[in-house]
Amino acid sequence: MLDPATQPSALRSKAIAAAGDELDPANLFNITWRGPDHGVRHLVLPKELTGVKANIVVMLGHFFPSGSHKVGPAYATLMEGELAGEIEPGKSTTIGPSTGNFGIGVAYVSRLKGYPAIVVMPDGMSAERYQRIRQYGGQIDVTPGSESDLHLVLARTQEYRKDPRNKVLAQFELLPNYRFHRYVTGRSALEAAKPYGNGRVALFASAPGSAGTLAAGDEIKSAFPDCRVAALEPHECPTLFNNGRGSHRIEGIGDNMVTLIHNLLTTDYVALVHDDDCVLGLELLERHHGGLESLLGLPAKSLEGFEGLFGVSSLCNILGAIHTAQFLNLGPDDNVVTIATDGFDRYPSVLADRERRCGPVGEKDLSARFEQVFRGGDAHDILDVRPREQKERLFGYKEKSWTPFGYSLPYLEGMKSQSFWDGEFGKIPAIDANLLKARATEV
Numbered sequence: 005m006l007d008p009a010t011q012p013s014a015l016r017s018k019a020i021a022a023a024g025d026e027l028d029p030a031n032l033f034n035i036t037w038r039g040p041d042h043g044v045r046h047l048v049l050p051k052e053l054t055g056v057k058a059n060i061v062v063m064l065g066h067f068f069p070s071g072s073h074k075v076g077p078a079y080a081t082l083m084e085g086e087l088a089g090e091i092e093p094g095k096s097t098t099i100g101p102s103t104g105n106f107g108i109g110v111a112y113v114s115r116l117k118g119y120p121a122i123v124v125m126p127d128g129m130s131a132e133r134y135q136r137i138r139q140y141g142g143q144i145d146v147t148p149g150s151e152s153d154l155h156l157v158l159a160r161t162q163e164y165r166k167d168p169r170n171k172v173l174a175q176f177e178l179l180p181n182y183r184f185h186r187y188v189t190g191r192s193a194l195e196a197a198k199p200y201g202n203g204r205v206a207l208f209a210s211a212p213g214s215a216g217t218l219a220a221g222d223e224i225k226s227a228f229p230d231c232r233v234a235a236l237e238p239h240e241c242p243t244l245f246n247n248g249r250g251s252h253r254i255e256g257i258g259d260n261m262v263t264l265i266h267n268l269l270t271t272d273y274v275a276l277v278h279d280d281d282c283v284l285g286l287e288l289l290e291r292h293h294g295g296l297e298s299l300l301g302l303p304a305k306s307l308e309g310f311e312g313l314f315g316v317s318s319l320c321n322i323l324g325a326i327h328t329a330q331f332l333n334l335g336p337d338d339n340v341v342t343i344a345t346d347g348f349d350r351y352p353s354v355l356a357d358r359e360r361r362c363g364p365v366g367e368k369d370l371s372a373r374f375e376q377v378f379r380g381g382d383a384h385d386i387l388d389v390r391p392r393e394q395k396e397r398l399f400g401y402k403e404k405s406w407t408p409f410g411y412s413l414p415y416l417e418g419m420k421s422q423s424f425w426d427g428e429f430g431k432i433p434a435i436d437a438n439l440l441k442a443r444a445t446e447v
């Protein structure tokens with residue numbers, strides 16, 4: 005997944021040819037940040053747009069099979085389960101607790117590998133998400149509310165565990181999610197940033213849902229120990245910021261919890277972003293790029309290529325990256341890496357809803373709206389969580405969230421040491437070797 009060029013060339017050609025038919029199982033070999041040219045798919049935002057000196061590099065998840073990078077952890081969790089003999093074709097049903105994209109990924113990889121799948125998710129997510137899951141043959145079990153009611157998803161998931169045929173791909177708890185992102189996303193991020201500025205990464209910014217993506221920060225820090233990692237949250241649900249709770253409009257993130265797989269040791273800052281700014285920012289980039297180009301003095305059509313590449317949480321990541329880069333006073337040599345988890349295909353209904361609530365954005369409002377969204381950063385919305393008392397607060401929150409699900413205090417205590425995370429990461433070569441062995445036997 006990190007480097008498909010290492011696949012046998014006949015397999016690689018088959019996978020590239022399969023990209024036009026997403027239900028062709030060869031697409032399992034396209035679960036990677038890289039395009040057919042082997043480059044990591046990314047873009048660098050124009051500084052006229054960001055208003056900061058640092059280079060903001062956005063990795064593009066939209067091109068993954070099923071339309072978001074969440075298919076990566078779904079595949080990794082399923083495969084690790086198969087290799088451990090816990091998930092068996094013909095016997096197991098996969099269960100995907102999710103706010104949508106992980107569930108889409110679970111339905112997708114399950115379909116390609118021949119497992120029935122049930123996605124447990126809240127009923128308040130975008131219509132496009134449910135449609136995709138059904139399109140891949142997944143069954144949907146909805147719980148009330150939105151991502152801020154994720155505890156209801158977890159409680160429903162517990163019910164499924166009672167039947168041993170059900171295998172929960174527990175993204176919030178299981179370490180394949182951490183391993184995938186630390187190894188695949190982290191190393192891809194290092195490569196994406198290399199051509200720019202000083203070639204290093206000064207800041208990695210990502211809004212946690214499961215906090216899987218944040219694990220990329222661990223790998224970036226292994227290469228550049230002075231890199232800072234910022235976890236971004238909705239202003240309306242500041243859980244990591246101050247144990248706050250609330251509902252919000254940024255689908256996929258801000259789940260009102262500290263997830264089990266979140267390595268709190270390597271999170272340096274928490275930055276808040278207003279949910280409405282993310283929805284409005286998406287509207288501006290998706291529907292008003294011509295107006296923005298004139299407003300910012302950018303060449304005509306220079307923002308056109310962004311169309312379709314971002315979702316609401318991408319805007320959260322972009323805005324959080326901009327605010328934190330400004331806060332840290334990063335300069336033109338500094339690279340900031342962030343993520344566009346999915347693309348616009350999941351959000352036409354969300355913009356239609358915004359228009360119903362707020363009316364359309366007129367050309368005469370564009371300048372004010374742009375200022376509000378892209379220049380609205382406030383230093384009070386950024387918290388340094390490196391001090392010991394902040395770590396203790398966050399560890400305490402994690403403990404409170406996960407002991408009710410049967411995780412022991414010694415296990416949670418172990419997570420307070422970086423050696424726990426490095427040990428989990430260190431399992432990758434053995435997992436890879438087992439996978440190659442299993443494939444050789446299949447052939």
Ligand SMILES: Cc1ncc(COP(=O)(O)O)c(C=O)c1O
Pocket residue numbers: 074103104105106211212213214215216217218255256257315317318345346
């Ligand atoms: C749209 C979107 N953005 C961001 C995230 C957060 O990613 P992670 O779960 O790796 O923290 C998710 C997770 O489902 C998502 O669906």
